[in-house]
Amino acid sequence: MNEQILLAERPKGMPTEQTFTFEKVDMPSINEGEVLVKTLYLSVDPYMRGRMNDTKSYVPPFQLNEVISGGIVGKVVESKADSFQEGEIVTGYLEWKRYSKASAKHLQKVDPNLAPISTALGVLGMPGLTAYFGLLDIGQPKEGETVVVSGAAGAVGTIVGQIAKIKGARVVGIAGSQEKIDYLKNELGFDAVINYKEDDVKQAVKDACPNGVDVYFDNVGGEISDAVTSQLNKFARIPLCGQIALYNLEKADIGPRVQRQLLINSALMKGFIVGDYAEQFPEGIKQLGEWVQQGRIKYSENIVEGFENVPSAFLGLFKGENLGKQLVKVADQ
Known part of the structure; x- marks a missing residue:
């Protein structure tokens, strides 16, 4: 059977x-x-x-x-x-x-x-490819910029942060336990990590990003994303990947509107799904595989x-x- x-x-x-x-x-x-x-x-x-x-x-x-x-x-x-x-x-x-x-x-x-x-x-499948194309095509991190990742200890977020480090960015992760924070800082080399369950997230983002936020890889939505988008720099980019904070809500979500922050900062927010890049999957798998074999990406x-x-x-x-x-x-x- x-x-x-x-x-x-x-x-x-x-x-x-x-x-x-x-x-x-x-x-x-x-x-x-x-x-x-x-x-x-x-x-x-x-x-x-x-x-x-x-x-x-x-x-x-x-x-x-x-x-x-x-x-x-x-x-x-x-x-x-x-x-x-x-x-x-x-x-x-x-x-x-x-x-x-x-x-x-x-x-x-x-x-x-x-x-x-x-x-x-x-790392060599859907989550890794989501991180790879979302960050590099939409986020386009540059050396010295600040990249913030929510859901940073998840399958996508861990890879996003490491690719951003490979590109020379300063990386700030947002996660929800001390175990995850220790892993992101000590094992993956994130520059700063915020515990959204214990910290005042809005103040913590300000403290962790003294030069503002250039790229925000959004995996969660909700109040966490409200806090991050309030710190956007001019020409910031936001790959919109997931909204896990909202998936189990029984009523429609109501919160601050992001349009003003996008407008005054000439910022870009773009939603995507990994299937948008299906024709480029072989390229992404090849590069991710090389980084894993070189030890530049851990999983x-x-x-x-x-x-x-x-x-x-x-x-x-x-x-x-x-x-x-x-x-x-x-x-x-």
Whole structure:
């Protein structure tokens, strides 16, 4: 038997374990041009919360009582496609199942010799590419500038800060625990870190950015972003990546309007999704891979063991439990 995870309800506010349901199903059979993939690692990501609402976004919502999908790294156990052989490691956007069938055109091979295979869902996957293109294309940090990153200890934020350091910027991170602050300062070399749970964030941003903010990589929105945007410099750039502070709100968010700060500083705010850069993915993976191999980019993975723990791993994203990329290990290679 196979096993899969379905969306059982559309959550109001924070999802719970009851948002998900497990179901036993028959093993899939594959047709010509398809492969059967055994899930090894499964990615849980904040953007998935938005897909649980029945609202228009940049991707369609998950459907009630249907299987949830996301980033997967798996092993080919059967192939009817010339481009894939049994035993190869692949990644793709697949359903939350122990075993999935997929069209060969929707899979990419993972080179186990480049880095651990789990990195295809992290630093060498969607989060790493999000950091790479969002910061370098929209943020365009220059040597000596100040770059602020919210959600700095997450899968995207940790990479953003390190790329900014590679480009010669002064980097300020915003995170929510002493463990994360120590990691960002001592392991990743951030110049300053703000604890948004303990510090007066607006004053802390002023103190940490005496020369103002040139680039703000916004992963969270809400009051944290209000504090940072009040310190923007002339011609500042804001890559708008995520709004995790707002995802579980039950009422519309109301706060300071950012337009005045953008206007008086001739600043740029641009929303983006990593798929906007799909044609450039090989370039990004190549450069990120080189930086990882050179030791210029470090990464952290928070790996939860067991398919049965996928819901709790997802919920952990909104409780600040993850340092770096949040993954579920479903099976051994």
